[in-house]
């Protein structure tokens with residue numbers, strides 16, 4: 001009988017989480033590179049190049065692919081003949097593995113999990129607890145999948161119960177454009193069809209754990225309704241023109257994975273969960289012979305993409321900017337920022353808003369006059385880093401603060417990821433401001449442009465504190481100009497039209 005030792009299980013989970021924090025799965029990497037080679041939209045191609053260069057930097061530097069190091073999801077299939085030598089239960093063992101991985105001093109990962117989600121939302125400090133799914137299966141082995149799922153992509157999950165005669169394709173094509181770019185495309189769509197409400201969601205998440213094989217499927221041809229659906233959705237979602245980071249381009253999804261399950265005769269539950277540019281998961285088996293062996297991939301597997309800051313970019317000195325300067329920038333322009341900016345995201349904005357609404361002064365050192373704010377929650381720095389991986393967070397969450405920030409603080413612009421909503425765009429237009437995007441999923445590359453970082457306010461907020469960053473050639477794209485024109489509307493519309501009119505073969 002196979003005996004699984006507690007320490008082997010915990011070590012395996014911890015090692016796996018460290019591994020996926022800096023190594024993209026090889027199938028995802030290859031698919032991303034194929035999309036880069038094929039891409040014709042210059043801004044989308046630039047974003048893809050950043051994501052690929054970031055991937056290689058993370059693989060060599062053993063630092064996280066993204067500042068959001070995810071919520072841990074584990075799928076465990078435990079053989080019914082397995083004996084456990086462990087005082088801890090399976091969920092507690094997974095959580096101990098998470099704790100060790102996220103507190104690893106060589107490569108600390110960002111703790112993003114909060115308790116009391118409807119109340120105080122207090123960070124647990126070690127990224128526990130994980131979400132664990134356990135299934136008892138015949139056999140004497142334990143098969144484990146661990147994934148670190150980014151919040152930006154998880155937040156875009158969709159669910160519907162259709163009437164049995166309604167079209168799944170129509171529903172997907174209706175909801176994907178409403179998801180915006182906060183899920184950091186290009187990525188994968190996981191779709192669950194059938195079962196009950198909770199079963200469909202689980203199927204969608206499990207589907208995301210499968211290897212990318214849409215090209216093999218196209219070559220051999222669909223042999224089931226589900227395979228036909230995959231090919232149809234892959235082509236039609238890419239034809240929406242959303243593109244990398246929602247900037248407009250040829251590739252929005254690298255694959256569409258579908259799992260199904262029998263359902264009630266009156267129901268057609270459909271769940272959709274996207275996975276992002278920081279797709280992270282690994283599969284391994286424990287057979288009682290010790291912890292999992294996770295061989296390091298060969299660096300030769302990483303494409304030799306070169307991305308040069310500044311090839312077609314406008315260089316901008318952040319320390320001398322005025323509102324008049326920023327109002328000349330055009331959507332889609334690539335900028336390289338040098339100088340000082342301040343950071344802040346959800347919690348810091350709430351604090352600032354509370355102070356402004358009560359006419360209280362902002363903390364010393366927080367002066368937004370003619371400054372940009374960068375929506376970011378960086379990973380803790382190690383060794384000689386000024387800051388750990390520091391990519392952008394979803395900007396639309398800050399829309400409700402945009403008017404207050406722009407009218408009351410002297411702020412002239414914002415940097416984040418994905419589109420702004422109507423409220424944010426109206427404020428930008430009213431104040432002749434501007435909104436820039438940095439590439440989601442290129443966090444380590446972006447951190448290389450940050451030369452100095454110091455906390456200037458709210459240190460108790462941890463990664464949500466306000467920092468002052470000194471940056472050099474930080475790459476960003478103009479997303480909303482002073483007239484309120486948005487690349488996230490213009491880009492996909494342009495590419496949707498182009499894809500409809502030029503012979504584009506996506507394979």
Ligand code: SF4
Nearest residue numbers: 066150152153184276
């Ligand atoms: S790539 Fe985007 S969605 Fe994915 S973890 Fe990073 S910030 Fe979140």
